[in-house]
Amino acid sequence: MTEKADIVKLPKTFELLDESGIGLDGADGLLNERERRLLVGAANFHALAGPGRTFRFTVLRGPSGTLPSLTDEACHQIGWADDREVVGSMVVRSLVHTTAKFSPADGLVDLVVDLGGEPRLASAYDQLPGLLGKARRTVRFMAPVQFDALRQFRTDVVERRHRTRPVPRKAPVRLARGAAARRPATKPAVLFGLHWLELGGAERWALETVQMAREAGMVPIVITDRPSSHSWIERPELEGAVIVPLTHPTSPEQESAFLNGVLSTYDVRGVHLHHCTWLYERLPWLKSIRPDIPVVDSLHILEWRTGGFVDISVRMSNMIDKHHVISPQLRDYLVGRQGVEPEKVELATLATLTTAGIERPGRVEGAADPFTVSFVGRFTQQKRPYLFLQLAAELRATAPGRVRFVMHGDGELAGEVMARRDRLGLADVLEVRGPDQPVARTLAETDALVISSDNEGLTLTSFEATAAGVPVVSTDVGSQASLIADDLLCPRHPFPFVRLAAERLRTMMTSPDQRKTWLDEQAVKAEAFAKLPDARTWTRDLYEGWLK
Amino acid sequence: MSTPASVAAVVVTYNRKDKVTKVLDHVLSQTRKPDWVLVVDNASTDGTPEVLARYTEHEHVRLLRLEENTGGAGGFAHGMSKAYELGADFVWIMDDDCYPNDDALEELVNGHAKAEEAMGMQLPYACSVVKWTDGDICEMNNPGTTWDWGRLLAKGVDGVLTTSCSFVSVLVPRWAMTRFGLPLKEYFIWFDDAEYTLRLGKAAPGVQCLRSVVVHDLGVNRGVNFGDINHSNIWKFEYGARNEASYRLHHEDFGAFLRHVQRTLRGMREGRVSWPLRLRVLKALARGIRFNPKPEFPRSVL
Numbered sequence: 001m002t003e004k005a006d007i008v009k010l011p012k013t014f015e016l017l018d019e020s021g022i023g024l025d026g027a028d029g030l031l032n033e034r035e036r037r038l039l040v041g042a043a044n045f046h047a048l049a050g051p052g053r054t055f056r057f058t059v060l061r062g063p064s065g066t067l068p069s070l071t072d073e074a075c076h077q078i079g080w081a082d083d084r085e086v087v088g089s090m091v092v093r094s095l096v097h098t099t100a101k102f103s104p105a106d107g108l109v110d111l112v113v114d115l116g117g118e119p120r121l122a123s124a125y126d127q128l129p130g131l132l133g134k135a136r137r138t139v140r141f142m143a144p145v146q147f148d149a150l151r152q153f154r155t156d157v158v159e160r161r162h163r164t165r166p167v168p169r170k171a172p173v174r175l176a177r178g179a180a181a182r183r184p185a186t187k188p189a190v191l192f193g194l195h196w197l198e199l200g201g202a203e204r205w206a207l208e209t210v211q212m213a214r215e216a217g218m219v220p221i222v223i224t225d226r227p228s229s230h231s232w233i234e235r236p237e238l239e240g241a242v243i244v245p246l247t248h249p250t251s252p253e254q255e256s257a258f259l260n261g262v263l264s265t266y267d268v269r270g271v272h273l274h275h276c277t278w279l280y281e282r283l284p285w286l287k288s289i290r291p292d293i294p295v296v297d298s299l300h301i302l303e304w305r306t307g308g309f310v311d312i313s314v315r316m317s318n319m320i321d322k323h324h325v326i327s328p329q330l331r332d333y334l335v336g337r338q339g340v341e342p343e344k345v346e347l348a349t350l351a352t353l354t355t356a357g358i359e360r361p362g363r364v365e366g367a368a369d370p371f372t373v374s375f376v377g378r379f380t381q382q383k384r385p386y387l388f389l390q391l392a393a394e395l396r397a398t399a400p401g402r403v404r405f406v407m408h409g410d411g412e413l414a415g416e417v418m419a420r421r422d423r424l425g426l427a428d429v430l431e432v433r434g435p436d437q438p439v440a441r442t443l444a445e446t447d448a449l450v451i452s453s454d455n456e457g458l459t460l461t462s463f464e465a466t467a468a469g470v471p472v473v474s475t476d477v478g479s480q481a482s483l484i485a486d487d488l489l490c491p492r493h494p495f496p497f498v499r500l501a502a503e504r505l506r507t508m509m510t511s512p513d514q515r516k517t518w519l520d521e522q523a524v525k526a527e528a529f530a531k532l533p534d535a536r537t538w539t540r541d542l543y544e545g546w547l548k
Numbered sequence: 549m550s551t552p553a554s555v556a557a558v559v560v561t562y563n564r565k566d567k568v569t570k571v572l573d574h575v576l577s578q579t580r581k582p583d584w585v586l587v588v589d590n591a592s593t594d595g596t597p598e599v600l601a602r603y604t605e606h607e608h609v610r611l612l613r614l615e616e617n618t619g620g621a622g623g624f625a626h627g628m629s630k631a632y633e634l635g636a637d638f639v640w641i642m643d644d645d646c647y648p649n650d651d652a653l654e655e656l657v658n659g660h661a662k663a664e665e666a667m668g669m670q671l672p673y674a675c676s677v678v679k680w681t682d683g684d685i686c687e688m689n690n691p692g693t694t695w696d697w698g699r700l701l702a703k704g705v706d707g708v709l710t711t712s713c714s715f716v717s718v719l720v721p722r723w724a725m726t727r728f729g730l731p732l733k734e735y736f737i738w739f740d741d742a743e744y745t746l747r748l749g750k751a752a753p754g755v756q757c758l759r760s761v762v763v764h765d766l767g768v769n770r771g772v773n774f775g776d777i778n779h780s781n782i783w784k785f786e787y788g789a790r791n792e793a794s795y796r797l798h799h800e801d802f803g804a805f806l807r808h809v810q811r812t813l814r815g816m817r818e819g820r821v822s823w824p825l826r827l828r829v830l831k832a833l834a835r836g837i838r839f840n841p842k843p844e845f846p847r848s849v850l
Contacts, residue, residue: 328848331848332722332723332726333726335723336722336726337727479848481847525849528850529850532850
């Protein structure tokens with residue numbers, strides 16, 4: 001408790017001179033905690049980018065689902081859209097050191113910060129614009145499995161292209177020392193780059209590292225670069241962190257001023273990137289002014305269709321001292337495919353992120369009646385819940401015995417899941433459970449878990465299933481081969497997936513011995529995987545090294 | 549200190565129970581021990597599993613029995629894939645009638661590293677000198693060399709730069725499998741080794757390490773000759789004709805394809821091969837036009 005309080009005091013970038021409606025001075029405000037933290041994030045950015053200056057923030061709130069505007073150029077306009085309501089005003093003075101003397105003429109800098117609305121779950125398809133978007137949306141929701149078949153062919157094409165193309169590298173920075181422009185700061189800090197503060201495996205790990213940096217005695221400075229409502233901004237791991245949720249486009253002079261502000265206020269001992277394009281792009285500049293600061297990045301998933309952080313990482317590899325990867329697949333891609341020096345790539349897994357450790361499964365008795373097949377995960381496009389429903393329909397029609405299904409999760413496709421469940425006539429055999437229920441309970445009832453994702457890094461639910469003694473049938477994507485029995489790896493394409501997964505599940509129903517054989521193979525793989533280096537230990541050692 | 553590279557030996561066997569144990573004994577008595585020895589039994593029917601059973605308790609040996617005979621190509625693809633899954637940094641592949649000298653692997657690993665250092669680049673494979681049982685060079689397993697084959701010799705390294713080699717004691721680094729995939733199992737037999745090493749050669753030349761020596765226990769010491777076709781071996785030549793035709797056409801050019809056809813026909817004419825057999829080979833050459841398999845890539849497991 002005292003540790004937290006101390007750290008909250010440490011990273012002060014601004015002082016509050018006055019406020020109304022915000023609630024930062026202890027009085028009741030109109031803002032909730034998420035909004036307050038977003039506002040503090042905006043103030044962090046402007047205070048770091050404008051050392052010594054005084055800012056007056058006019059604080060807006062938008063309708064539900066609208067995204068914040070915190071650091072972009074629009075903040076300098078004192079007009080706003082009709083649907084924005086003013087919910088607060090705040091005056092702060094930057095505590096960032098400056099040698100400049102501001103004259104009264106510089107006066108107050110007025111900024112308008114829009115905190116957006118409450119987060120709303122929406123699939124990317126909901127945001128497709130125009131007639132074409134409407135057509136795509138309609139086809140996607142009318143025939144999701146057929147639409148998915150086309151998507152997978154597109155993935156094949158993109159993957160083939162990337163397989164044969166080496167990623168060009170940014171030229172290295174050859175300086176050993178940057179020309180000193182400022183006095184050295186004394187507060188040790190780690191600069192983190194994150195995608196956003198929302199639910200996700202990469203984000204969960206990123207927040208853990210933020211906490212580890214704080215526990216090591218350094219101030220975490222957390223930059224995010226994606227538009228988001230940042231529903232995780234209140235997470236306890238972020239206590240004491242200086243959060244800067246960037247919204248774009250920021251003005252170029254503010255960007256360098258902001259990073260200069262960070263470097264002059266904090267003794268940045270290292271940079272740790274977790275899928276943050278903005279910070280990746282600024283690494284060459286950062287390395288040219290501070291080549292002494294070590295840079296590492298953590299990579300989680302190999303994917304190209306929607307950009308791909310791994311390739312950005314490869315492009316910037318000359319600026320990165322260590323690539324931390326969580327799976328053997330990523331290591332092999334970097335070293336084998338892209339020719340990154342093996343000593344620069346560190347494989348350290350998150351095998352124990354959600355389980356206390358992998359043990360030999362205790363639940364190996366014969367299959368139950370009815371045989372329970374489950375899906376555990378977010379209802380998102382990536383996880384393809386509609387494919388699980390298709391598999392359920394197939395199994396219901398062809399299973400050699402009674403079978404029931406559990407879908408445990410929630411997400412942007414929740415409405416589609418319920419509608420298709422009814423359309424496929426599965427309402428009496430398929431139960432949908434919300435994330436308020438414990439996953440352990442679902443796994444305890446489960447005879448086989450299905451992972452139907454079209455891409456994954458390494459599914460944490462596979463670890464949980466193994467620990468619970470549940471065999472997993474999965475698409476052969478990402479590093480799933482590290483955890484799943486060979487026979488239970490199914491093609492990514494939807495129709496072959498349904499065909500093979502149904503066949504394997506039918507085999508499990510008729511042959512408990514075969515089910516046990518697969519489960520044993522899964523456990524052996526999990527055990528071998530668990531012996532790989534651990535990401536937490538590696539990161540803790542890394543941060544301790546940065547403190548020396 | 550980095551950990552030493554791990555090596556998985558892969559031996560593919562089919563109905564050679566009298567030789568495969570000698571191969572394994574040679575592999576297991578290496579001065580540089582392989583971390584794994586994977587024996588791929590291509591569904592042998594001569595009692596090979598019973599003979600191999602005595603190795604089941606050996607801590608380094610893993611027996612992989614296939615349901616059907618997939619040919620040397622399929623066996624090597626399977627074994628290499630499994631070695632890759634185990635996390636091997638190198639795979640050392642050989643036939644079931646290849647007896648490596650005690651220091652063959654050690655010299656191969658060291659020779660590969662020295663060649664890489666001398667060349668200043670990663671080399672995608674290293675192969676041994678293959679001798680016949682009488683100590684002479686084994687004619688079937690002589691690698692193709694690059695135009696600058698003596699470059700390493702000039703730098704004081706006992707190695708020769710190569711364009712391709714046969715699967716008789718070849719060391720393949722993990723990165724090469726990641727980048728180029730596995731041998732084409734669809735080739736079944738013949739030219740799978742040439743195709744694979746030519747494919748790897750897109751990255752850089754290979755190296756034949758002159759200090760690494762193995763003995764290939766073939767019945768007769770004779771290279772591939774289409775004039776030798778008879779009724780009992782025609783099936784093998786059909787694979788060879790088709791596979792090389794496919795490679796020359798789809799991975800080189802039409803001219804290379806025509807030259808292969810011409811060479812094949814000339815060989816059969818000079819060997820006075822009967823017309824029905826020549827016709828079968830011609831058909832195999834024609835099959836190569838449409839036959840164009842794509843490589844599979846190994847899975848990263850550990």
